[in-house]
Amino acid sequence: MEFKPCVNICKEWDIVGARQLGREHAKSLGFxxxxxxxxxxxxxxxxxxxxxxxxxxxxxxxxxxQIDRKGLKIVAVDQGPGIQDISQVMQDGYSTSGGLGAGLPGVKRLMDHFEIVSSSKNGTEIETIKWVR
Structure with a gap:
């Protein structure tokens, strides 16, 4: 399934671009x-x-x-090495980068829907949804 628009993440500055575009979409939807x-x-x-x-x-x-609600779906897709142990990375405090470890569990708490699929062959796809209240 193809999602549009997308922001390619290749360099650190792209993180800022993705964040800004997401905020613009959220604002226009009435969040x-x-x-x-x-x-x-x-x-x-x-x-x-x-x-x-x-x-x-x-x-x-x-x-x-939808008839009864609107939301913003955000999908993160990569062809990286995949996540070996999803249950481990979903534990609060777990970090491989030396960060705070709020990562994916934090994303799950911030959003209304969170789904992750990962394999060493196909990389990782994370789908999240936030509904307008």
């Missing part, structure tokens, strides 16, 4: 400033993971407009 910040933080974390662990990938955005 509160608090939820805009949550979304931007989640995007920062997802794109930083791509940059640190996979080197290249993309952050894609999709507006979800």
């Amino acid at each position: 509160s400033t608090v939820d805009q910040a949550r979304i931007a933080t989640a995007i920062s974390e997802l794109s930083r993971n791509i940059y640190l662990y996979a080197e290249t990938g993309k952050i894609c955005f999709e507006v979800i407009d």
Whole structure:
């Protein structure tokens, strides 16, 4: 499935671009400033993971407009080495980069939906959704 628009993550500066585009989408959809910040933080974390662990990938955005609710879907995709132990990286405090380890568990808490698929052959795809309240 192709998502548009996408921001390619190849260099550290791309993290900023992805974050800004996500915040713009969130604002245009009517998210509160608090939820805009949550979304931007989640995007920062997802794109930083791509940059640190996979080197290249993309952050894609999709507006979800249903009869009863609207939301923003954010998908992080890379062809990196994959995550060997998803349950381990989903534990609070776990870090391989020397960071705080808030990473993916933090993203899961910030968003309303979080799904991760990863393999050494195909890399990692993380799908998140935040619904407008």
